[in-house]
Amino acid sequence: MSERVYLGIDIGTSGIRSNVFDIKGNQIGFDYKEYPTICIERGMLELDPDVVFKSLIEVVKNSIDKCNLSFNDIRSIGMSSQMHSFLAVDRNGNNLTNVITWGDTRSIDEARFIEKNYDCNKLYRKTGCRVQHPMYPLSNILWVKNKMPQVFKNTYKFVTIKEYIIFKLSGKFVIDVTDASAMGCLNINNFQWDEYILKNILQIDSDRFGEVKECTYVVPGIKSEYARQMGIKIDTPLVIGSGDGIMANIGCGGFDDTSMSCTIGTSGALRIAVNKPLFDEEQRTWCYCFTKDTWVAGGAINNGGIVLKYFRNQFRQQFEKEASEAKYDNIYHLFDYYASQIDPGSNGLTFLPFITGERAPGWNADATGSLVGLRFMHDKRHIIRASMEGVIYNMYSIYRMIEKIDGNVQQIIANGGYANSDIWLQIQADIFNKEIAVAGITEASVFGAAYTGMVAVGDIKSLKDPIPKMKPVKVIKPNSKNVEVYKDMYKRFLNYYTAILGKQLF
Missing domain, CATH: 3.30.420.40 (ATPase, nucleotide binding domain)
Incomplete structure (x- = not known):
């Protein structure tokens, strides 16, 4: 194949997909692999991060093989993943916990502790998150601190599943601004880890989290071992992308302030792009930052x-x-x-x-x-x-x-x-x-990831520059x-x- 193509990867809660697109948004190949969630006690909903990583290697290779592509054909790789899910890793990037997903509710006592002892309305205005709910990693990290103190002590960083994958592939810890925002610890007004939350609630420093970057940030260099297994070049641009919700907005062309994206996969969400933080007096909706002049407001359900x-x-x-x-x-x-x-x-x-x-x-x-x-x-x-x-x-x-x-x-x-x-x-x-x-492309999250890759390498002008294929x-x-x-x-x-x-x- 002479025309260069773009790979999108979407790391879901139930499985992972890799789709190959051309510059016009035509899908020319894909692969999907389901993996099990771990639920052996009340409130638990985890994933084995190494099962997810092995599945990623497999679906990328399969999607490329199905298209008869060569090493040189892949122009970029863009990433999308479930939001609000994290794991603890040591200095070498080895996981100390499984992935604690957005559906894990074991930190409900910690969430109630936050609600009782802190001004949650003030925290909501800072973070855009209803932090007194166990969906958010803020309360889950506090749960790790209380229930697994030795793990907490030995943790080098708390990372999202996408960060973990990127580290395995490249050796770099980086997080996009929206995934960081969805942790419940980022100030959406200055795009920085919130010092008050870290010092007063978690009692940690900001270096326990990854470096915050824009979604079009390119991670330099993929390890040769994994590049070979996937069938790509080591210098293929690996673009960090963002959470699946934001990628869905981009992928379906719903990134203006009059279009609402409605996604139902394992879970579900309604989202709209806005030009300033948007809050609900009763904290029923959330608001995450995306770019310096764009935020995304909405609400999500566990049960789609x-x-x-x-x-x-x-x-x-x-x-x-x-x-x-x-x-x-x-x-x-x-x-x-x-x-x-x-x-x-x-x-x-x-x-x-x-x-x-x-x-x-x-x-x-x-x-x-x-x-x-x-x-x-x-x-x-x-x-x-x-x-x-x-x-x-x-x-x-x-x-x-x-x-x-x-x-x-x-x-x-x-x-x-x-x-x-x-x-x-x-x-x-x-x-x-x-x-x-x-949407013209129903699997909007994975296409949004590929599209972000197109923008990152300069083949598309901007994330707000939709192609015809993205129209309904x-x-x-x-x-x-x-x-x-x-x-x-x-x-x-x-x-x-x-x-x-x-x-x-x-």
Whole structure:
């Protein structure tokens, strides 16, 4: 292949993907590998960092091999990864812990300690983070300090999974500004690690974290051992990229202040780019810094596609058999078919999808999932559809909160795995009562990573300079009849939320 191409890598919670794109955004090859999460006690949700790293080497090699590429064809490698996940490493970069992910809630006592002993509204205005929630590494690092004091003492740096991968590949500890912002320890007003938080809450110095760089920063030199295994040159530009949420905004072309990116993968989020920090009086949304003149505000849910994955895993053999018999190439296409057979509202069945606790909108780490209104008439199809609806009810609550603090949203752009599901998109259009534009590249995070690489090497002018491929390819319009059904069902959802979780959202 004579035309140079660009590699994007997305390190997810459930798996890792490597996609190869040309300069026009056409995908010419990809590979994906799922890996297990570790959950052997209540609140635990970890990953083995070395399993993630080995998977990365494998998917990069496979994606390149599938395209018949040579060493010289790869122009750059851009990175994207799950946010709010970290691990402790020693001076040599060896991991002292597993990756403690965003879904791990074991630090709930530490989060409550922060809430009780510090002015969290002031911290929110500093960091853009609701730091009194165990999603944020701030409370998780405090948990490591309390529960594993020797590990804490021996820790050279606390790093994100992307930092760990970059260190393994290059020997350099660097973190992009948005991933740093999502730690809960960075001041989003000056883009520096916050001295007050580090000294008073964690009692550490800023050198325990990586050097903060912009997302287009190029890490010099990939170790020859790994370059050879992946099939790339040692001087291939390795671009640090950013968190998957920010990369999704870039990859779907949603980086102006009128476009809201809606991503549902394992988790889910709604995000909008703004030109100044944006705060919610009740701290229901977050705001992370991205560039010197751009911040990203939004809200994220723990429970997106992981809800369907949970049901898949519980009844995998049966679902695989049914998918095979119906000639579907995967279980999720079978789920789409099942959901499409059931009327909007799932015949009165409502699912509160909080199987891994809750982030936005209620920020209740103790929240649990609930099926409400279950009757003898309901079957697996109703449960699948109610699960999809429950995720969207929750996303709609976040949308209402963002709309309250920024009423400038004119377009919602769907991306992530759910954007491949026509039925899930229709459910969203009907519940939101809004048109939903579908991104031209649905796997927007991994393309955003590749696109950042294009910008870093000078082949694209700027991150705000979208190419035609990034424009929406279709628009899903709400069905007026379904909208009326969902108005009632959403009210029920809110009432059940209040009755079961003891909090009123609106």
